[in-house]
């Protein structure tokens with residue numbers, strides 16, 4: 058191993074972002090090695106990854122699955138030590154021998170390990186947007202105090218990061234607004250009334266991106282974009298009123314920055330997460346990613362739709378909750394996130410209808426009382442409280 062080779066922890070390695078991260082690492086064997094892998098229950102996928110990358114640690118959150126993995130690793134004579142439980146995620150994320158942490162767990166379950174990586178001063182490659190939506194300023198404080206580096210992996214935020222000047226001190230004076238592009242998901246052209254009967258399979262059939270099921274449903278409701286508005290506010294320190302969402306069905310322009318002189322700088326690419334992942338791993342340099350190049354000769358057109366047009370406000374009522382929750386006491390975005398996680402899981406389990414996801418979120422925001430969070434414990438308390446309320450709201454709808 059060379060001195061400047063970086064040792065990478067991949068949290069959520071068995072998911073869509075996790076697999077894409079390992080693909081980029083495999084293409085750049087002189088630059089990166091895998092220090093630890095982590096997942097929840099997917100034993101077979103994690104075992105295959107351990108065979109290929111021979112990490113020092115493999116974490117499995119579920120105890121029964123961890124012992125299956127440990128048995129298999131022993132049987133195959135692998136050097137990997139299997140750790141068990143959610144605390145082990147924090148252990149590997151903050152380990153002194155780790156350099157970079159890919160945060161690719163889905164949901165608020167990834168927050169504690171992100172905080173651990175932040176306090177330990179790691180380079181955090183943030184795909185897990187829910188961690189920032191829940192952690193908010195407390196997460197940013199931990200990054201600053203720990204001397205960590207927080208790099209966006211979400212395609213829109215990677216695009217904004219690439220479209221901003223290198224020096225963050227000039228952003229405030231020079232930036233007029235950030236324009237987040239949204240594909241509109243699989244239901245962009247459906248009538249609002251027809252959304253009551255869509256199935257989980259239809260909701261997960263994203264037109265441009267291959268992603269996990271939770272984020273796919275979020276794209277279909279555009280709650281993904283709401284979470285991304287909140288994520289952008291924290292990542293770039295911009296006022297919520299300076300963030301605009303525009304529908305761009307082709308997902309070629311990944312987002313844009315408009316400056317005070319009305320010049321717009323955008324980042325373009327094929328819809329392949331290996332691009333943003335490679336940039337996070339190599340920044341400020343660039344490395345091969347495996348993403349294919351855009352072919353402008355075959356690109357018929359790039360189109361845009363305002364959120365105020367085509368009944369989009371009726372089709373995607375959850376989007377405006379981003380600005381509403383950012384306007385509320387700190388912790389309100391954590392309520393929205395927790396409720397949405399419960400509602401999406403209920404929809405995927407066929408317990409509620411697609412359009413009822415929004416009803417659950419509205420009810421949670423109306424009823425869950427929050428005290429301003431002072432630390433991670435307070436945030437987790439708000440998260441738990443909102444989950445309990447949202448679960449009751451789901452039960453009431455499911456009856």
Ligand SMILES: NC(=O)C1=CN([C@@H]2O[C@H](COP(=O)(O)OP(=O)(O)OC[C@H]3O[C@@H](n4cnc5c(N)ncnc54)[C@H](OP(=O)(O)O)[C@@H]3O)[C@@H](O)[C@H]2O)C=CC1
Nearest residue numbers: 069071072073074096097098099162163166184185268269
């Ligand atoms: N997919 C994409 O293209 C993009 C994803 N993102 C964000 O990245 C994150 C990951 O998304 P994606 O890869 O699609 O999701 P997936 O559902 O494909 O993968 C989720 C990963 O998290 C693991 N996991 C789930 N629950 C837990 C838990 N409680 N503790 C530890 N690990 C857990 C899963 O393990 P197991 O397999 O064992 O269940 C799996 O490895 C999300 O926050 C998403 O919003 C952002 C932009 C694009």
Ligand SMILES: CC(=O)[C@@H](O)[C@H](O)COP(=O)(O)O
Nearest residue numbers: 211212239240241242276281
């Ligand atoms: C790849 C990625 O970053 C996703 O968050 C993607 O943006 C989803 O697309 P839409 O939410 O715009 O449909």
Ligand SMILES: [Mn+2]
Nearest residue numbers: 211212213285
């Ligand atoms: Mn995105």
